[in-house]
Amino acid sequence: MQNAIEIHGLLKTYGETHAVAGVDLEVQSGEVFALLGPNGAGKTTTIEILEGYRDRDGGTVSVLGEDPAKAGLSWRNKIGIVLQSNNDAAEITVEEILNFFSDYYVNPRNVDEVINAVGLEEKRKSRGRELSGGQRRRLDVALGILGNPELLFLDEPTTGFDPEARRAFWDLIRGLRADGTTILLTTHYLDEAEALADRVGVINNGRIVEVATPATLGGRDNAKVIVRWSEGGNMKEERTDSPTELLRSLSARLAGEIPELTVSRPTLEDIYISMIEGEA
Amino acid sequence: MSTFKIGVSRGNLEIRQFLRQRESVVFTLLFPVLLLLIFGSVFKDTIAPGVTFSQYFVAGMIASGLLNTGFQQLAIMIPLERDDGTLKRLRGTPMPPSSYFIGKILAVLASMVVQIILLLLVGALIFGVHLPTDIGHWITFAWVTLLGITGSTLLGIAFSSVPRSGRGASAMVTPIVLVLQFTSGVFFIFNQLPSWMQNVASIFPLKWLTQGMRSVFLPESFASQEVAKSWEHGRVALMLSIWIVVGLVLALKTFRWERSR
Numbered sequence: 001m002q003n004a005i006e007i008h009g010l011l012k013t014y015g016e017t018h019a020v021a022g023v024d025l026e027v028q029s030g031e032v033f034a035l036l037g038p039n040g041a042g043k044t045t046t047i048e049i050l051e052g053y054r055d056r057d058g059g060t061v062s063v064l065g066e067d068p069a070k071a072g073l074s075w076r077n078k079i080g081i082v083l084q085s086n087n088d089a090a091e092i093t094v095e096e097i098l099n100f101f102s103d104y105y106v107n108p109r110n111v112d113e114v115i116n117a118v119g120l121e122e123k124r125k126s127r128g129r130e131l132s133g134g135q136r137r138r139l140d141v142a143l144g145i146l147g148n149p150e151l152l153f154l155d156e157p158t159t160g161f162d163p164e165a166r167r168a169f170w171d172l173i174r175g176l177r178a179d180g181t182t183i184l185l186t187t188h189y190l191d192e193a194e195a196l197a198d199r200v201g202v203i204n205n206g207r208i209v210e211v212a213t214p215a216t217l218g219g220r221d222n223a224k225v226i227v228r229w230s231e232g233g234n235m236k237e238e239r240t241d242s243p244t245e246l247l248r249s250l251s252a253r254l255a256g257e258i259p260e261l262t263v264s265r266p267t268l269e270d271i272y273i274s275m276i277e278g279e280a
Numbered sequence: 281m282s283t284f285k286i287g288v289s290r291g292n293l294e295i296r297q298f299l300r301q302r303e304s305v306v307f308t309l310l311f312p313v314l315l316l317l318i319f320g321s322v323f324k325d326t327i328a329p330g331v332t333f334s335q336y337f338v339a340g341m342i343a344s345g346l347l348n349t350g351f352q353q354l355a356i357m358i359p360l361e362r363d364d365g366t367l368k369r370l371r372g373t374p375m376p377p378s379s380y381f382i383g384k385i386l387a388v389l390a391s392m393v394v395q396i397i398l399l400l401l402v403g404a405l406i407f408g409v410h411l412p413t414d415i416g417h418w419i420t421f422a423w424v425t426l427l428g429i430t431g432s433t434l435l436g437i438a439f440s441s442v443p444r445s446g447r448g449a450s451a452m453v454t455p456i457v458l459v460l461q462f463t464s465g466v467f468f469i470f471n472q473l474p475s476w477m478q479n480v481a482s483i484f485p486l487k488w489l490t491q492g493m494r495s496v497f498l499p500e501s502f503a504s505q506e507v508a509k510s511w512e513h514g515r516v517a518l519m520l521s522i523w524i525v526v527g528l529v530l531a532l533k534t535f536r537w538e539r540s541r
Contacts, residue, residue, distance in 0.1 A: 051372060053538070073374040081372040086365035091300040092293065103281050103289045104375040127300075143369070 004029045004064060004151050004182040005050060011058030012045050012206075019045045021206035022059070032173065032183040034197035036190070038276055042206040043186045044084065044155060050184070051081050051153055064151055077106050080149030082140045082157050089128035094120050094139055097128070098146060105147035117175070118142045119168055133160035141169070145176065152176065154185045158192060170195050190269040200268075202275055209275055218271035230260040283376040290375075290383025295390050308353055308391055312341050313398050319467070320407045327469055328505050331498055334407035339497040340466035341399050343489035344457070346425065349392040350432030351439065352457050354384060358440030359449040362539055371537040381437070388433050396425075409497065417496050420513070424492035427520035431485055434527030441534040465490045471507055478507060485523040492516040 005027035012020040020042045027033045037043050048054045049061060052068035052075075061067060066075050089097050095111060102108035115124050118138040123131060131139060137160055144152060154173075158166050166189075173196050177183060187193055193200050194214045201211040215221055224239035227246055231254065240246050243263055250258050281289075298304050316337060323333040361367050370380060403409035412418060443449035461467055463477050464486035470478065481487040494502065495511035503511050 053368070053371070073376060076372070076374040079372075081369075083365065083368060083372070086369060088361070088364045088366035088369060090364070091297045096293075096296070100289060100293045101373065103286055104373045106374070147373070 002029055002065070003027060003062075005033075005184065006062040007046075007050075007059065008061075009059035010046065010049065010056055010061060012042075012049065012054070013057050018206050020049070020056075023203070023206070023208055025201060025208060025211070027182060027184055029182050030177070030180050031198040032177050032185065032196050034185045034187060034193035034200045035203060036187070036193055036200055036272060037203035041203045043203055046203070047153055047155055047184065047186060051079070052076075077147060078150045080144040080147055080152040082144035082152070082154045084155045086136070086140060087128075089139075091127055091129070093125050093127050094131075094142075095124040097139070098142060101143055101146055107148050108146055109148050111146075114142045114146055117145070117172055119165070134162060134165050137161065138165070138169075141172070149181065151182045151184070154183060156186055156188065158187065158189065166192070190267070190272055194268045202272060204276055214268050217268065218275050220266055220268070220271045223266050223271075226262075226264050226266075228260070228262045228264075229258045235260070283379050284382065286375055286379035287382025288386065290379050291386025291390075292383075294383045294387035298387055298391065304353075304357075308348060309395055309398065312345055312348060312395060313402055316341055316399060316402055317406070320403075328502055331502055332407070332409075334403065335409045335497060336469065336494070337466075338399060338403035338407070338409045339493040340461075340464075340490045342396055342497075343428065343493040344461050344464075344466045344486060345395045345399060346392060346428040346432050346489060347457055347460065347486055349395055350388050350429050351436040352453055353388065353391065354433060354436030355439040355443075355453045356449045358384075358437065359443045360446035362440075362536065363446035367537045384437070385433055388429065388436075392425075392429055412496060420492065421496045424489065424496065424516065424520075427517065427524065428485070428489045428492070431520055431523040431527050434524060434531050435485075438527050438530035438534060441536055444540070460484055460486045463487075465494075471505055482519075485520055488516045488519040492520075 003026045005025065007023055007025040010020050010023040011018070023042070023046055035043050035046070045054065049056050050063050050068055052071060055069055061069070063071070064075065064078055068075075092100075095115065098111045098114060102111060115121055118141050120135065120138055120142065123135055126135075128136065128139070137157065141154070141157055144154070158169055161169060170192070173183060173185075183196075185193070185196065197214055199211060200214050200217055202209040202217070210217060212218075224241055225243040226237060226239055227243055227250075228235060228237045229250060230236070238246060247258070247261075247263070316334075319337050320334040323337075325333055327333050327336055358367075400409075400411065404411055412421070439453065440449075443452050460481070463473065463481040464470070464484065465473075465481075466486070470481075470487070470490065473481070478487075491506065491511065492513070494506075495513065495516075503509070506512070
């Protein structure tokens with residue numbers, strides 16, 4: 001399958017700082033790809049180059065087969081963008097701005113459907129300034145998907161969401177993926193990346209550290225299992241490749257139920273933190 | 281949809297937003313009328329045979345209304361839209377950039393028409409300002425207005441790149457407009473200003489706009505009171521056209537969709 005995004009040797013410098021220092025990345029058509037990294041790692045710069053907002057200083061970039069620095073309005077018709085923060089549309093209502101913006105697209109989605117999809121039915125008559133942070137974010141997402149994009153950019157989309165809204169948002173993204181939309185997502189929530197992404201890429205100091213599935217990133221699938229239990233009034237911990245065998249021997253030794261037992265594998269967050277700290 | 285149709289849709293949106301911001305309605309539309317009411321009530325003198333100060337002032341306020349609704353409105357609004365992300369969001373859609381400007385122009389024209397009607401109504405009904413009755417004066421009114429609002433709009437778009445932030449825009453733009461109003465023959469009678477001030481004001485478009493509007497609303501006899509002893513229609517057209525070209529070149533060269541980083 002053709003790649004929705006192809007980046008080779010991408011460079012961007014601001015004065016002396018190399019914000020992006022040679023990024024190579026491929027995002028396949030139809031996948032959800034999460035770009036992870038600390039603030040200042042180059043995530044937003046990379047994404048804004050892909051969105052055509054910023055020029056690059058080196059490397060080649062292809063987004064839906066075109067160079068975003070030169071692509072025209074027909075290319076913009078195929079992409080959807082959710083930027084990091086906005087305070088616009090203070091005096092226009094949710095349904096007004098969606099109706100007006102659907103004039104700009106060749107094949108827009110139905111406005112009522114979009115409002116339902118992001119869960120703003122009860123706020124459709126509210127003006128921008130009357131929305132809470134999470135509701136504004138949902139309006140941003142609504143405007144991002146309004147044009148029926150082939151490729152959707154989401155820059156920290158769920159910041160300010162309560163847990164319930166986040167779950168609803170995840171369902172929305174899964175629905176878009178099922179319809180064949182390619183999604184490039186940045187997020188600080190590792191559980192979000194794990195829940196949504198087919199693949200994740202970790203970026204740090206302007207470079208890609210690793211690209212893998214959430215289950216295999218940083219050798220997570222081969223990492224030792226952590227077993228914790230209580231014995232003789234003390235908490236014990238052991239890292240092992242064969243947890244079942246360890247549990248059997250513990251069970252025999254402690255004659256039955258093992259007190260305060262937990263068996264865990266490293267979370268995506270554990271792996272991510274160790275990768276970022278190892279880099280810095 | 282065509283670029284023009286999207287532009288009309290933008291204009292609709294712009295006008296809606298304008299009407300919902302009480303500050304913009306009061307400041308842009310009602311403030312000039314309020315000024316007319318105050319100045320017209322305080323200065324009741326006749327400044328030349330058959331010419332009251334109110335009549336002189338209405339001509340000046342219509343001229344400066346073109347500056348308010350074009351230059352001032354856009355030079356303040358566009359930096360605010362750059363700050364709050366309106367422009368960046370639009371840039372990320374397939375909306376043609378020209379449609380954005382068509383929308384702005386429609387909003388400027390709408391507020392200009394309302395403002396001119398308000399000023400003429402108040403001038404005629406309260407201060408007995410005579411409106412021209414022959415077609416010739418209205419033709420002059422039409423071309424002066426057209427050149428004036430075109431230049432004013434383009435200069436507003438050009439100047440929108442100067443303020444570093446949306447909040448600073450108003451503090452930067454309002455004094456410029458006020459100084460021009462004081463030196464270009466809106467609040468004071470132009471021929472009574474010191475000649476160095478007249479010379480400086482003659483560089484800027486508002487002086488020529490007020491002169492053009494006086495030729496519409498004041499009797500022919502007042503032409504001899506002008507500094508050049510004539511309405512100078514040729515020079516009015518020339519100076520306003522030069523400012524249109526300056527505004528167009530600067531607007532095309534400097535317009536930015538995002539805050540400077």
